[in-house]
Amino acid sequence: MGYSAVGIEALEGREAVRKRPGMWVGSTGERGLHDVVFQVVGWSVNRVLAGRERGSVGVTLTHDGGVRVADDGPEVPFTADGGTFTADGGTFTADGGAGGSGLEALLTRMPAAERGGRHIAHVSPVPLAGLFVPNVLSSRLTAEVRHGGTRRVQEYACGVAVARPAAAGPTAERGTVIALWPDAELFETTRCSFAVLAERFRQMAFLNRGLGISLTDERPAGGARAVSFRFPDGVRDFVAALDAETGTFLSPDVIGFEHEDPRMAGTMEVALLWSGSRPERVHGFTNSRATRQGGTHVDGFRDGVAAAVTAYARERGLLAGGDAPRTDRIGDGLTAVVSVKLDHPEYLGATRELLGNTEVRGCVGEAVREHLGRWFEEQPQRAAQIVDRILSRPEGRC
Structure with missing residues (x-):
């Protein structure tokens, strides 16, 4: 035909x-x-x-x-x-x-x-x-x-x-x-x-x-x-609610920040918490819509967390031979919400569940590394507790 x-x-x-x-x-x-x-x-x-x-x-x-x-x-x-x-x-x-x-x-x-x-x-x-x-x-x-x-x-x-x-x-x-x-x-x-x-x-x-x-x-x-x-603390309240569903806080404080970056023509709001011992749970959102497949904002978040934890451990001589902690160790017990609001979001695929804006990864990664690193400096006891726990996690643990 x-x-x-x-x-x-x-x-x-x-x-x-x-x-x-x-x-x-x-x-x-x-x-x-x-x-x-x-x-x-x-x-x-x-x-x-x-x-x-x-x-x-x-x-x-x-x-x-x-x-x-x-x-x-x-x-x-x-x-x-x-x-x-x-x-x-x-x-x-x-x-x-x-x-x-x-x-x-x-x-x-x-x-x-x-x-x-x-x-x-x-x-x-x-x-x-x-x-x-x-x-x-x-x-x-x-x-x-x-x-x-x-x-x-x-x-x-x-x-x-x-x-x-x-x-x-x-x-x-x-x-x-x-x-x-x-x-x-x-x-x-x-x-x-x-x-x-x-x-x-x-x-x-x-x-x-x-x-x-x-x-x-x-x-x-x-x-x-x-x-x-109505939630006065936004994504911080979100992370606290998610964590309350599964376990007890390792630290009583949720780490969070907001940041605007003209390079990605938008803003980000990030909150995270290490609690208990369970698989990583990172929830990504773009313009208040869930991106269940992740994307550049979630990749940037993981980059920033890994960089901040590695820098803290190296400064204190906690890494043998200068090796960086394994990614699965860093994510153990981590609950996070990464919310970006962009003027021009770009998605990969028809379902709009995977963010593709390339510039977002670097912007989010840089901001997370900076803000989490500052929190580590301001909260040395809690930072040591979190990083020691990451570094002492047994190899190959699921």
């Missing part, structure tokens, strides 16, 4: 998303359903982090199968006349058409601008989708904007506006509320898992220090259930 341009079906915009929803959210099953929610929550988190240090996002699973996401981020108008409008970490230019460059544009057009900024929490396979894909894949969506002391609301059906934005009364609050009902004709299930969402929101709160995220489930017959997360 032959193929030609005549047989190619070209789909764009809303039509393309509804025709092949799995291409935009990973699947039409529960995974894709949750990704729709994550896209909206990621958009709200980005706004909150851009506007204030201790903002919050509230997610509610409603009685009628909907998902409501409310934030207290900076005021966003439905429309903006001329110029540019910045949201979700990107800058969008007005085109003079209906909807201008405000929230309406984010709901009805696929953003073409590059995502920038250092507070990116987006976790979707489609990094530029914003609110467009969730809107198109919802049988109904309502957007509420609290701007200039007034509530304005607009409703959509399958990505198409039902009416123009309308005033819905005064308000002293600010922020946005996006309520959506995933389209049952496109998804195998429209019932979100409370446990899956709660675990992901907990992770996002760990990775974005000071951010508040709450999840309320109104669906149980016995009454609503709710959880909320």
Whole structure:
């Protein structure tokens, strides 16, 4: 059978998303359903982090199968006349058409601008989708904007506006509320898992220090259930929680630091702890999304830890013949979180779980070596305890 341009079906915009929803959210099953929610929550988190240090996002699973996401981020108008409008970490230019460059544009057009900024929490396979894909894949969506002391609301059906934005009364609050009902004709299930969402929101709160995220489930017959997360120490709290799941601290302090490096156009937040005797556990994240296969940020972390431990041991004459400690010895009992936020992340493979930015490895390695080395100098007793334990570990131990 032959193929030609005549047989190619070209789909764009809303039509393309509804025709092949799995291409935009990973699947039409529960995974894709949750990704729709994550896209909206990621958009709200980005706004909150851009506007204030201790903002919050509230997610509610409603009685009628909907998902409501409310934030207290900076005021966003439905429309903006001329110029540019910045949201979700990107800058969008007005085109003079209906909807201008405000929230309406984010709901009805696929953003073409590059995502920038250092507070990116987006976790979707489609990094530029914003609110467009969730809107198109919802049988109904309502957007509420609290701007200039007034509530304005607009409703959509399958990505198409039902009416123009309308005033819905005064308000002293600010922020946005996006309520959506995933389209049952496109998804195998429209019932979100409370446990899956709660675990992901907990992770996002760990990775974005000071951010508040709450999840309320109104669906149980016995009454609503709710959880909320806010971690003032960010990834340090994350490492402490991971370690508490498996054992007792060797040292009461989690070692951690934050660092910005223009060479990689981004920031890093790293925390680590040696505790007990078990296999190494290093968790990597890029723009608040798990990189389960690792990548250059995780490689750089291991380089930096090895360099700091080796330098400390050599300075104190603890290495026979000048040999460096074996990597498996250094990682024994080590729990760590390596979180980088990059203006332009590059991934290897379609799953976006392996970071490939080459410059990141050297930047992270250098920063880890410097900060861990300083901690060793400031905490000589604990440093000696950690390094002695690494060097005394028997050869070939698993």
